[in-house]
Amino acid sequence: MKHILFLLILPLAFFNCKNEKNANGKLNVVTTTSMITDLVKNIAGDHINLQGLMGSGVDPHLYKASEGDVSKLANADIIFYNGLHLEGKLVEVFEKMKQIKTIAISDALDKSTLIGSEYFASNYDPHIWFNTDYWIQATQFVVQKLADAIPEQEQVFKANGAKYIKQLEALKLEIQTAVSTLPKEKRILVTAHDAFNYFGKAYGFEVVGLQGLSTATEAGVQDVQKLSNFIIENHVKAIFIESSVPKRTIEALQAAVNSKGHNVTIGGSLYSDALGNSGTIEGTYIGMFSYNVNTIVNALK
Missing domain, CATH: 3.40.50.1980 (Nitrogenase molybdenum iron protein domain)
Structure with a gap:
């Protein structure tokens, strides 16, 4: 019953929260998993208001949005999520946020290179962050999406992205050596x-x-x-x-x-x-x- 009431009040909550303005004038960006939060933080720094839904030790497969998450999601200008049905229990929530820009990190990748999986509605293994090449592609993708949203900071995002990609390339070499x-x-x-x-x-x-x-x-x-x-x-x-x-x-x-x-x-x-x-x-x-x-x-x- 609580779940049904939660879904019924979502549209009203979104309407109310989206009318709230941020005092600092920065875009509100919400991320789902902690990996994506870290990625966006490395690129955007303090040029956005960043909030991550899932912290340390949180299982995205089983994660359910709380009522407290509704205000974060509803007040977002952009939501970055993994996609590939990783956050399966958030699908219903995302479907009710047509007015908010939701961006799946997995859209950066060529699906033909992914590992197939019958366990997910996407038919792909969603654990894409464990391929450093994919994460480099995801970095480039997020840089472009943020630059599109905040054109005046494009050069900052590109510089931060390039710096982070160098760190990812160094990580790849470290892994290969180990x-x-x-x-x-x-x-x-x-x-x-x-x-x-x-x-x-x-x-x-x-x-x-x-x-x-x-x-x-x-x-x-x-x-x-x-x-x-x-x-x-x-x-x-x-x-x-x-x-x-x-x-x-x-x-x-x-x-x-x-x-x-x-x-x-x-x-x-x-x-x-x-x-x-x-x-x-x-x-x-x-x-x-x-x-x-x-x-x-x-x-x-």
Whole structure:
């Protein structure tokens, strides 16, 4: 009943909030995931009023807009979101915001290069941020969209974008160097859900997620047993929990493996669908990716 009432009041809330003006005259930009918030912040700096909906540890697959989010969304001039049905539970909300410009980061990419997925209405794996080349394309895309919206700041956005792309290129080289120290036969990444397929494709990892691509699907006993056998057969040394997914499923997997006489450790917690805490290195896209790769390589060596 609450959900129905929430959807009924959305149009009225949008009408009321859009009549509110910002004192500083800057555009209101709202972002969904923490990765996108970090990306837009790097490009726009303090030339916009930026608000991110999802913080550290928030799972975008399961995220529902609260009533407090309505005012943020309704008062936005631009909303940047991932697309590809990552924020599946926000689709109904976006559909009621025809008067607000919503921009999907995934529109920057050639869909023919994406990994297919039957788990999402888009038919694509939405975890595109784990390919640094895609994130470079996303940066260029956001630069242009912001320049179109605020032409007087175009050169600033382009300069910031170029600077950020250099950092992303350096990150790509850092990842390649770290991964090259790990023998190919040890590049098997077992995590809570399949968030790392783009990473695996780019750097030669076989990626296996206990819950599949979406955390909305629960792992059953058969899934645990099947994956435990895979770990034993492939002599996998470590498996990984994720910061935005409850760790109980991976702990159950570890227990199943160990009960069969094979020792597997939990190699650490990876950031998958959200960045780390704000103000930390892992609270940035570059810091998060670097941390993840070092954690994976060190645990699997």
